[in-house]
Every structure is written in C-alpha cells, then in structure tokens.
Amino acid sequence: MDLANQWPRCQIAGCVVRFCAITALSYFTAKWIISRVDPLNQMKNRIKQKAAKQLKKLNKRNSSGKELKLGDLNEHEMAIAAHLVAPEDINIGWRDIAGLHKIKEEVRDSLILPLMHQELYKQSRLFSTPKGVLLYGPPGCGKTLIAKAVATETQMRFINLDVSMLTDKWYGESQKLAKAVFTLAQKMQPCIIFIDEIDSFLRARGNSDHEATAMMKTQFMMLWDGLRTATNSTIIVLGATNRPQDIDMAILRRMPLQLHIGAPNKAERLDILRLILKREKVNSSVDLRHLAKSTDGFSGSDLRELCRSAMVSHMKHVMDEQIGAGDAKQILPFKFDACDLSLNVEDFEKSLAKLKKSKQVLLSKAESVTYGEEY
Numbered sequence: 001m002d003l004a005n006q007w008p009r010c011q012i013a014g015c016v017v018r019f020c021a022i023t024a025l026s027y028f029t030a031k032w033i034i035s036r037v038d039p040l041n042q043m044k045n046r047i048k049q050k051a052a053k054q055l056k057k058l059n060k061r062n063s064s065g066k067e068l069k070l071g072d073l074n075e076h077e078m079a080i081a082a083h084l085v086a087p088e089d090i091n092i093g094w095r096d097i098a099g100l101h102k103i104k105e106e107v108r109d110s111l112i113l114p115l116m117h118q119e120l121y122k123q124s125r126l127f128s129t130p131k132g133v134l135l136y137g138p139p140g141c142g143k144t145l146i147a148k149a150v151a152t153e154t155q156m157r158f159i160n161l162d163v164s165m166l167t168d169k170w171y172g173e174s175q176k177l178a179k180a181v182f183t184l185a186q187k188m189q190p191c192i193i194f195i196d197e198i199d200s201f202l203r204a205r206g207n208s209d210h211e212a213t214a215m216m217k218t219q220f221m222m223l224w225d226g227l228r229t230a231t232n233s234t235i236i237v238l239g240a241t242n243r244p245q246d247i248d249m250a251i252l253r254r255m256p257l258q259l260h261i262g263a264p265n266k267a268e269r270l271d272i273l274r275l276i277l278k279r280e281k282v283n284s285s286v287d288l289r290h291l292a293k294s295t296d297g298f299s300g301s302d303l304r305e306l307c308r309s310a311m312v313s314h315m316k317h318v319m320d321e322q323i324g325a326g327d328a329k330q331i332l333p334f335k336f337d338a339c340d341l342s343l344n345v346e347d348f349e350k351s352l353a354k355l356k357k358s359k360q361v362l363l364s365k366a367e368s369v370t371y372g373e374e375y
C-alpha cells in the first residue's frame with residue numbers, strides 16, 4: 001500500500017524536475033539567442049572588450065602600482081573607458097612639433113611644470129593649475145599635437161572624448177555618461193579629458209537646444225565646477241576648436257588658459273618641412289627655404305600633404321620608368337636597387353600646384369568662412 005502511494009509521488013517529483021530543467025534550458029537558450037541578435041547587447045560587449053583592452057595597456061604602464069580594473073567601473077564609465085588612449089598609442093612629444101615655440105613655452109610654464117611639481121607650486125596661494133585649457137585656431141595647425149604632447153610630457157592619462165557618444169541614442173542616458181566622464185577621470189587621475197571641436201558640444205546655449213542636450217551641458221558644467229573647487233584633483237579639461245566664438249561664455253570662463261595656435265609663419269613652415277622630411281631622401285637641389293616661402297597660408301597638415309603628394313608623384317615617376325607598360329610583378333624586383341627615391345624639385349612643384357589649386361576651390365566654396373579675421 002505504502003509502495004503504491006509513493007510511486008505516483010516519485011513520478012510527480014520526476015515530472016517537476018523535468019519541467020524545471022526544460023524551463024531553465026528554454027530560459028537560458030532564449031537569453032543566449034537574444035544576446036546574440038540584440039544590437040545593443042552586442043555593442044555593450046564590444047565596449048566592454050575595448051575598455052578591458054585599454055585598461056590593460058594603462059595598467060601595464062602604470063608606475064604608481066594602483067591598478068584600475070574593469071570591475072571598478074560602472075556601465076557608463078566603461079563606455080567612456082573605451083575611449084581611453086594608452087600612452088604608447090599617443091607617442092607624441094615636443095620633438096614631434098615644429099615651431100610654435102611661444103606656445104610650447106607657455107604650456108610648459110603654466111601647465112606642465114605646475115603639474116609635475118605640484119608640491120612646490122602649492123606653496124603660493126596666488127597660483128593654481130588651470131583646470132580648463134582652450135586651444136583655438138585654424139584647422140591643421142597643431143592643436144591636437146599640443147594636447148597629446150602635454151599628456152606625454154606629464155605622463156597623464158588621456159580620455160579622447162568623442163562627444164557624439166554623449167548624445168548618441170544607442171548609448172542613451174546622456175547625463176549619466178557625462179557624469180561618468182568625470183568619475184572615471186577621478187578614478188584614474190592624473191588625467192586629461194580632451195574634447196576636440198568643443199564648440200560643437202558646448203556651444204552657446206539657445207532656445208533650439210533639445211531639452212536633454214541642454215540638461216547634459218548644465219550637468220557637464222556642474223561636474224566641471226566640482227573639479228575646479230577640488231584642490232586635490234589632477235584632472236584637466238583640454239578643449240580644441242576652430243570656432244572659439246561659438247563656445248558658450250560660461251564654458252570659456254571655465255578655461256582660464258586660452259592659447260591661440262595660429263597658422264605657421266615662414267620660419268615655422270621651414271621647421272615643419274624639415275621635421276616631416278627628416279627621414280626621407282630629398283635631392284640637394286630642393287630648396288626648403290624657397291618652399292617655405294611659397295607656402296604662405298599653409299597649415300602644418302597642408303605641408304604634410306604637400307610632402308606626401310610629392311612622394312606619390314615621385315613614386316609614380318619611378319614606377320613608370322621601371323615598369324612602363326610591363327608586368328609589375330615580374331620587373332620590379334630586378335630593378336629596384338637602381339631606383340632614385342630622392343624627392344626632387346619637380347615633385348614638389350607638381351604637388352604645390354595641385355594643392356594650391358585644391359585650396360583655391362575650397363576657398364571659393366567657403367567664401368563666408370574667413371578664419372583669419374575671427375582671431
């Protein structure tokens with residue numbers, strides 16, 4: 001009788017166990033499938049992997065011994081951490097910037113030395129390291145280079161803030177992300193928060209601003225203020241812009257050090273050309289002084305393009321001579337040693353004419369934009 005009573009109970013228990021197992025299996029399978037096809041989840045995983053990679057690089061170089069782990073960060077900080085730039089990926093120092101002597105001196109005196117010798121500078125109540133720095137001037141003249149060199153010289157960590165992510169609908173929760181920028185910087189200080197094209201993000205507030213954007217800007221400023229009043233934090237917001245006149249006045253007030261990085265003059269253009277061509281073969285007939293004189297109005301990046309395009313034209317000439325209409329694979333290895341790879345006057349002349357022409361086209365297209373007058 002007892003046995004007969006127990007038998008159905010065992011069956012019931014078996015059924016319950018099977019039911020639970022099937023339910024659990026279905027749940028985890030469904031979860032796995034959703035995680036595989038959900039784009040948001042996939043993006044979060046990518047961010048996590050990228051953040052982990054960047055943190056690993058940072059920790060490897062960290063001499064203070066204080067490691068920052070992925071587990072120390074919340075979801076929003078992780079999204080920002082994916083935009084960290086490891087020191088080995090920056091690799092730009094003063095030696096990589098030609099000209100701009102006054103700017104370098106100013107940055108050294110007002111920023112680098114005070115950051116590197118904080119104890120000494122703290123002795124004076126008159127001095128405080130600027131928590132906000134603005135680099136402004138025409139495009140391609142070295143603003144980003146200066147920002148990177150500051151990070152390298154001071155060995156500070158570098159968040160290259162991609163402002164579009166703060167307003168991106170995929171990330172959502174703009175305000176939490178804005179907060180995460182500062183909390184992450186706090187966790188890994190000394191740290192530079194670099195905002196390129198800061199005018200596009202923190203432009204003068206207007207009625208046309210979306211409510212969420214306006215709130216995020218306000219929050220950003222509040223967090224920045226927290227930084228400015230904290231005496232023991234070593235976090236600097238470094239902004240770069242081509243259009244300083246578009247930046248909100250309240251933001252400009254938070255950036256006491258404002259440096260104009262203008263177009264290079266003749267002597268600076270010569271320095272830049274020498275730096276760019278340092279490791280290239282250049283024929284002795286090429287007069288770099290003359291080239292510097294003929295490139296009035298060129299930015300550093302225009303000069304780089306000039307040299308690159310001269311090299312392209314030279315290589316084309318070499319290839320035409322070597323290969324002609326022949327088969328590249330067959331002929332190249334045999335005559336390679338005989339090639340003259342030195343850039344010559346003709347290469348530069350061709351490249352200069354091409355660049356001047358394209359600059360002219362650009363200028364006529366953007367007649368209303370007159371950078372020179374704005375500064």
Ligand SMILES: Nc1ncnc2c1ncn2[C@@H]1O[C@H](COP(=O)(O)OP(=O)(O)OP(=O)(O)O)[C@@H](O)[C@H]1O
Nearest residue numbers: 096097098139140141142143144145272300301304
């Ligand atoms: N002073 C300089 N010395 C050496 N190279 C320079 C200099 N200025 C510009 N360059 C060259 O131009 C490139 C662009 O410079 P950079 O990105 O710093 O310009 P930018 O002012 O930040 O421009 P944008 O406003 O377009 O962001 C550099 O990678 C470098 O090759």
